[in-house]
Amino acid sequence: MGYAINYEQVFPYLPYLIGGAWLSLQIAFLAFVGGAVLGLLGAFALSFGGPLLRGVTRAYVTFFTNTPQLVQIYFLFFALPEAGVLLSSQQAVLLGMTLNAGAYLTEIQRAGFSSVRAAEMEAAEVLGFTRLQQVRYVVLPHIARTLFPPLSNHYILMTLGTSMAAIFGVEELTGRALNVNSETFRSIEVFTMTAGLYILVTLVANVVLALAGRWLFRARMRLL
Amino acid sequence: MRHVELADVTAAYGRTRVLDGVSFGVDRGQIVSLIGPSGSGKSTILRVLTGLLKPQAGQVRVGGEPVDFADRRRLRAMRARFAVVFQQFNLFQNMTALDNVSIAPIKVGGRPRREVEAEGAALLARVGLGGKLKAYPDELSGGQQQRVAIARALALRPEVLLLDEVTASLDPELVSEVLDTIRDLAAEGMTMLIVSHEMGFVRELSSKVVFMADGRVVEDGPPARIFDAPQERRTRDFVSKILRH
Ligand SMILES: Nc1ncnc2c1ncn2[C@@H]1O[C@H](COP(=O)(O)OP(=O)(O)O)[C@@H](O)[C@H]1O
Ligand SMILES: [Mg+2]
Numbered sequence: 001m002g003y004a005i006n007y008e009q010v011f012p013y014l015p016y017l018i019g020g021a022w023l024s025l026q027i028a029f030l031a032f033v034g035g036a037v038l039g040l041l042g043a044f045a046l047s048f049g050g051p052l053l054r055g056v057t058r059a060y061v062t063f064f065t066n067t068p069q070l071v072q073i074y075f076l077f078f079a080l081p082e083a084g085v086l087l088s089s090q091q092a093v094l095l096g097m098t099l100n101a102g103a104y105l106t107e108i109q110r111a112g113f114s115s116v117r118a119a120e121m122e123a124a125e126v127l128g129f130t131r132l133q134q135v136r137y138v139v140l141p142h143i144a145r146t147l148f149p150p151l152s153n154h155y156i157l158m159t160l161g162t163s164m165a166a167i168f169g170v171e172e173l174t175g176r177a178l179n180v181n182s183e184t185f186r187s188i189e190v191f192t193m194t195a196g197l198y199i200l201v202t203l204v205a206n207v208v209l210a211l212a213g214r215w216l217f218r219a220r221m222r223l224l
Numbered sequence: 225m226r227h228v229e230l231a232d233v234t235a236a237y238g239r240t241r242v243l244d245g246v247s248f249g250v251d252r253g254q255i256v257s258l259i260g261p262s263g264s265g266k267s268t269i270l271r272v273l274t275g276l277l278k279p280q281a282g283q284v285r286v287g288g289e290p291v292d293f294a295d296r297r298r299l300r301a302m303r304a305r306f307a308v309v310f311q312q313f314n315l316f317q318n319m320t321a322l323d324n325v326s327i328a329p330i331k332v333g334g335r336p337r338r339e340v341e342a343e344g345a346a347l348l349a350r351v352g353l354g355g356k357l358k359a360y361p362d363e364l365s366g367g368q369q370q371r372v373a374i375a376r377a378l379a380l381r382p383e384v385l386l387l388d389e390v391t392a393s394l395d396p397e398l399v400s401e402v403l404d405t406i407r408d409l410a411a412e413g414m415t416m417l418i419v420s421h422e423m424g425f426v427r428e429l430s431s432k433v434v435f436m437a438d439g440r441v442v443e444d445g446p447p448a449r450i451f452d453a454p455q456e457r458r459t460r461d462f463v464s465k466i467l468r469h
Contacts, residue, residue, distance in 0.1 A: 117314070117317070119310070119312060119314035120314055120315075120316055120317065122276055122310075122314060123310070123314040123315070123316070124316075125274075125275075125276060126274040126275070126276065126303060126306075126307075126308050127327075127328040127332060127376075127380070128300050128303050128304050128328060128332040128380075129328070129331070129332060130300075133331055133332070137316070137327060137331065138316060138318075141318040142317065142318060145317075145318055217318075218318060218360065
């Protein structure tokens with residue numbers, strides 16, 4: 001019995017860790033928004049593009065959904081400087097996560113596009129809706145409702161995925177936890193606290209997203 | 225003058241010809257029923273009348289005026305005179321029953337929301353759904369959804385109501401309720417074109433029955449003649465088969 005649990009030494013680092021969690025959230029959010037836009041373009045390309053555009057998009061999606069994200073970021077981190085593009089570690093992580101998210105969100109959003117019911121479109125048509133009204137009152141609400149839950153899930157996954165930024169020396173939550181650990185050697189305390197912060201961040205995101213989904217889009221989402 | 229008239233209408237899905245020179249008319253205030261075996265083109269006629277399918281040849285006349293299927297705006301104006309209830313319930317899943325009923329009169333008809341919603345609530349009450357104004361389609365049974373669809377069609381105040389096997393997927397105890405609603409509309413003088421397999425109902429209510437097979441009108445006439453003294457062998461076979469049920 002060599003290890004006595006003692007949080008006293010680690011508690012003073014809590015604000016420092018919270019600062020790291022805030023950075024994690026920012027990285028996840030930026031990469032998610034960038035990925036969602038990329039994914040929207042990708043979904044459009046796959047749904048409505050010509051053969052070339054579809055082929056390129058398909059290749060992009062296949063590459064990024066079939067290789068580890070870590071490898072993708074390593075690649076950006078080490079390969080881009082060779083091409084004369086210098087990225088800070090944080091930029092490399094952000095770019096890698098955005099490209100990765102873009103691939104997954106292409107798939108998710110394309111599924112949303114193709115789920116619009118033809119019968120509903122016909123009903124709108126015979127009720128006299130213009131094309132614009134059909135999009136506004138039938139297509140978009142449907143897509144939003146269908147897509148919100150899987151997009152939310154992906155966002156949560158991305159929040160947790162930011163921890164890999166630590167490998168590249170980014171001082172987000174995991175990076176800072178490693179720093180505290182090497183100063184205090186209180187590994188169990190440091191990492192339980194870190195895990196607690198991750199849980200807090202994802203739980204809050206879950207509840208907020210589920211409430212938003214339910215109220216805005218009548219999406220079927222569980223609160224917890 | 226005929227309220228609605230099809231003259232030698234031919235229509236196809238891709239290369240498959242589905243209507244092959246169909247002609248018949250509906251007078252103002254009349255109830256015309258389309259009967260015939262499955263796949264004979266009854267639903268397709270309604271799709272042509274609502275502008276969802278452009279005929280390859282022939283003419284559709286509404287109030288004596290030929291419909292121009294190439295002109296989207298005029299097609300919409302023509303559409304406003306019809307309302308259709310399809311066999312499958314195609315309600316807007318993201319809207320409550322009341323919103324389903326109200327949205328077109330508000331957004332397409334440009335009528336004031338309060339007035340439309342009051343009328344929509346009354347229409348829903350009339351089809352037995354006064355307590356379901358705020359329910360979403362996925363919270364309603366098939367029969368209830370179909371009655372919302374009927375209320376939605378009526379909210380357009382159409383000149384002609386097109387009903388495509390509206391009772392086909394209803395629970396038996398709800399069929400009579402929906403048929404009663406249609407009877408009320410008939411008593412009010414609504415012009416209707418009905419596709420139905422409820423032969424008793426068709427016979428009781430119709431001014432004219434049109435029997436179709438293979439995309440053609442085989443025979444049409446008053447219900448007494450079609451059911452009791454059909455002239456064509458195909459009509460006789462169909463009628464005797466379906467009445468034996
Ligand atoms: N969207 C479609 N695409 C291709 N063929 C269709 C389509 N809808 C109906 N059909 C075909 O057209 C024919 C007539 O169909 P329909 O008008 O629905 O018949 P009914 O309503 O009398 O049962 C059928 O042979 C059917 O298979
Ligand atoms: Mg049919």
